[in-house]
Amino acid sequence: MFVDYEILIAWGSVAKKYKKGEYIFHEGDLPKFFFQVIEGSVKIFNTNNEGREFTQGAFNVGDSFGEPLLFIDELYPSNAITLEDSVIIKLSKDKFFAILDEYPNLQKKLIHVFAERIWNKSTTSRDIINTNPESRIISFLKAYKKKIKKEGEDIEIPYTRQQIANYTGLRVETVIRALAKMKIKKSVQIVKRKLIY
Amino acid sequence: MFVDYEILIAWGSVAKKYKKGEYIFHEGDLPKFFFQVIEGSVKIFNTNNEGREFTQGAFNVGDSFGEPLLFIDELYPSNAITLEDSVIIKLSKDKFFAILDEYPNLQKKLIHVFAERIWNKSTTSRDIINTNPESRIISFLKAYKKKIKKEGEDIEIPYTRQQIANYTGLRVETVIRALAKMKIKKSVQIVKRKLIY
DNA sequence: CGGTTCCTTGAGGATGATCAACGAGGGTGG
DNA sequence: CCACCCTCGTTGATCATCCTCAAGGAACCG
Numbered sequence: 158m159f160v161d162y163e164i165l166i167a168w169g170s171v172a173k174k175y176k177k178g179e180y181i182f183h184e185g186d187l188p189k190f191f192f193q194v195i196e197g198s199v200k201i202f203n204t205n206n207e208g209r210e211f212t213q214g215a216f217n218v219g220d221s222f223g224e225p226l227l228f229i230d231e232l233y234p235s236n237a238i239t240l241e242d243s244v245i246i247k248l249s250k251d252k253f254f255a256i257l258d259e260y261p262n263l264q265k266k267l268i269h270v271f272a273e274r275i276w277n278k279s280t281t282s283r284d285i286i287n288t289n290p291e292s293r294i295i296s297f298l299k300a301y302k303k304k305i306k307k308e309g310e311d312i313e314i315p316y317t318r319q320q321i322a323n324y325t326g327l328r329v330e331t332v333i334r335a336l337a338k339m340k341i342k343k344s345v346q347i348v349k350r351k352l353i354y
Numbered sequence: 355m356f357v358d359y360e361i362l363i364a365w366g367s368v369a370k371k372y373k374k375g376e377y378i379f380h381e382g383d384l385p386k387f388f389f390q391v392i393e394g395s396v397k398i399f400n401t402n403n404e405g406r407e408f409t410q411g412a413f414n415v416g417d418s419f420g421e422p423l424l425f426i427d428e429l430y431p432s433n434a435i436t437l438e439d440s441v442i443i444k445l446s447k448d449k450f451f452a453i454l455d456e457y458p459n460l461q462k463k464l465i466h467v468f469a470e471r472i473w474n475k476s477t478t479s480r481d482i483i484n485t486n487p488e489s490r491i492i493s494f495l496k497a498y499k500k501k502i503k504k505e506g507e508d509i510e511i512p513y514t515r516q517q518i519a520n521y522t523g524l525r526v527e528t529v530i531r532a533l534a535k536m537k538i539k540k541s542v543q544i545v546k547r548k549l550i551y
Numbered sequence: 552c553g554g555t556t557c558c559t560t561g562a563g564g565a566t567g568a569t570c571a572a573c574g575a576g577g578g579t580g581g
Numbered sequence: 582c583c584a585c586c587c588t589c590g591t592t593g594a595t596c597a598t599c600c601t602c603a604a605g606g607a608a609c610c611g
Contacts, residue, residue, distance in 0.1 A: 205484035213476055228469035234477045264461050271468035272425035278475035279410055280431045285483065286523035287402035290567075317589065326483035331567055333591060350575080350590065487599080514557065528599060530559060547558065547607080 158221045158270040160193060160256065160263065162246070168256055170248035181223075181237040181245060188226035188233055191253035194218055197243020201235045202323070212323040214274075215240070225271065227253060285326050290335040293325040295344070298354045314352040355418045355467040357390060357453065357460065359443070365453055367445035378420075378434040378442060385423035385430055388450035391415050394440020398432045399520070409520040411471075412437070422468065424450060482523050487532040490522040492541070495551045511549040 172195055175181065181192060181199060192199075194216050201213040201222060213235050216222040226233055227250050239245075248256075257263055277300075284296035301316075302308050316324075322332045336352065339345045346353040369392055372378065378389060378396060389396075391413055398410040398419060410432050413419040423430055424447050436442075445453075454460055474497075481493035498513075499505050513521075519529045533549065536542045543550040 203480040203484065209484060211480060211483045213479065225469035225472040228466050229473055231473055234473060234480060261458065261461075264458075264465065268461065268464055268468065269425050271465065271472060272422035275422040275468060275471050275475065276426055276428055276431060278472065278479065282410065282475065282479055282482070283400040283408060283431060285479070286408045287400065287406055318591095319589075328568055329589090330569085330591080334567090337591090515559095516557075525600060526557090527559080527601085531599095534559090 158193075158224065158263075158266055159219045160191075160221065162195075164256060164260070165193065165246055165248055168248060168252045170246050170252070172244050172246045175239045175243045175245060177239055177241045177243075179239050181239065182233050184233055184236050186233045188223065188231075189250055190223075191221060191227060191248040191250065192223050192237075193221040193246045193248075195244040195246050197245075198240045199237055199243065199245070200240050201237050203235050210323045211326055212320070214277075224253075224267070225274075290325070290327055290331050291339055291344075293327065294321060294332065294335055294339070297321060297324050298345075302354070311346070311353050314354055316352075355390075355421065355460075355463055356416045357388075357418065359392070361453060361457070362390065362443055362445055365445060365449045367443050367449070369441050369443045372436045372440045372442060374436055374438045374440075376436050378436065379430050381430055381433050383430045385420065385428075386447055387420075388418060388424060388445040388447065389420050389434075390418040390443045390445075392441040392443050394442075395437045396434055396440065396442070397437050398434050400432050407520045408523055409517070411474075421450075421464070422471075487522070487524055487528050488536055488541075490524065491518060491529065491532055491536070494518060494521050495542075499551070508543070508550050511551055513549075 170191075175197070182188070184203065196218060198218070199216045199220075199222055201216070203211045203213065214222070223233070223237060257267070280296070280300070284293055288296070298314060299308075301314065302312065305312075314321075318332045318336070319329050321327075322329045325332070327335075336345060336347065340347050344354075367388075372394070379385070381400065393415060395415070396413045396417075396419055398413070400408045400410065411419070420430070420434060454464070477493075477497070481490055485493070495511060496505075498511065499509065502509075511518075515529045515533070516526050518524075519526045522529070524532075533542060533544065537544050541551075
């Protein structure tokens with residue numbers, strides 16, 4: 158979702174700078190704030206005890222994140238970290254609710270955004286549970302192209318092998334080997350280590 | 355979510371009977387209706403080409419389902435099927451929107467329900483991606499107990515091994531063998547094949 | 552009882568994970 | 582310009598885990 162900066166500021170929200178790699182919240186924290194990215198980008202993710210990571214989502218300039226938790230009585234199920242130096246605007250839960258009451262069409266926007274996230278997470282689980290590495294990777298790539306509205310064309314994928322692994326729940330080596338096979342099958346191209354799909 | 359029957363009926367919704375195992379919609383269908391369970395229960399799930407199944411969620415009397423798709427421009431990512439003989443109320447998309455406009459606190463309810471679903475799906479992906487069969491099963495059991503608000507006590511789990519497998523993305527045999535180990539470790543009990551946790 | 556559904560067990564195999572090592576490329580500072 | 586570092590990509594060998602296939606047993610129901 159995106160809430161106008163004027164509104165956020167009028168209601169007393171505070172912008173804060175974060176260095177690359179700083180945590181905005183941790184798994185298990187009590188959710189108290191609405192967050193929106195002003196500059197930079199944010200990743201929401203989980204790690205398990207072996208340090209393995211799973212990326213739940215990424216958020217860029219204009220996106221808010223973590224809002225669902227404000228509506229339910231649960232702790233954050235994941236961590237949020239900046240992917241680069243960033244500025245994040247922060248507003249207390251009750252003020253956020255007040256804004257929602259004031260601007261009913263923000264509620265509609267929110268419903269819309271939540272609906273998208275549910276759809277996203279449904280398709281992701283579906284793809285991850287059922288399939289082999291190659292299909293998982295293809296699903297991920299398709300989702301990316303869809304997100305940036307380049308579904309027709311071949312584009313360079315701006316993710317490292319490790320990032321793809323984190324999004325698909327695979328290991329780097331597995332991603333690399335799968336991509337190698339896919340290159341032979343010509344389902345992807347690899348030019349100077351850059352992935353094209 | 356739950357919308358009062360009087361409201362639904364006033365707006366011309368239709369109740370339909372379904373036999374056990376009938377499809378309400380299929381993956382790939384165009385979403386056109388709001389659905390709410392009046393009697394019986396519904397499961398939303400995916401299958402892959404090998405017939406493997408993944409359960410996305412289950413819905414009981416009073417629950418609506420599939421609503422997120424009404425807000426976005428996508429086809430159903432999953433199937434919906436009745437788990438027993440059921441009665442489902444059905445309302446066209448635009449009438450559903452009209453109701454939402456009429457009753458703003460239904461919007462709030464909807465936001466709340468969507469938020470819960472997002473949380474659910476996040477924790478599920480987290481648990482499924484990262485962990486071994488035993489932890490996945492424990493996560494599933496915990497989620498179930500939480501849902502029915504019996505978190506303190508040991509209860510009989512009303513799911514077959516196959517159903518647990520479908521929820522956790524495992525195979526039946528794996529579930530059975532994991533449960534056997536867990537029984538030895540005393541993390542679950544099995545009495546006359548019934549699972550207690 | 553006969554059928555159906557569910558549970559169980561064993562053997563064998565495939566696949567992805569793990570561990571270890573190395574190569575390529577880009578950036579930085581001397 | 583070169584040396585160094587750091588991140589990212591790659592490869593091979595080995596292993597553990599879960600899946601697959603097959604068969605049979607237990608429980609329940611009409």
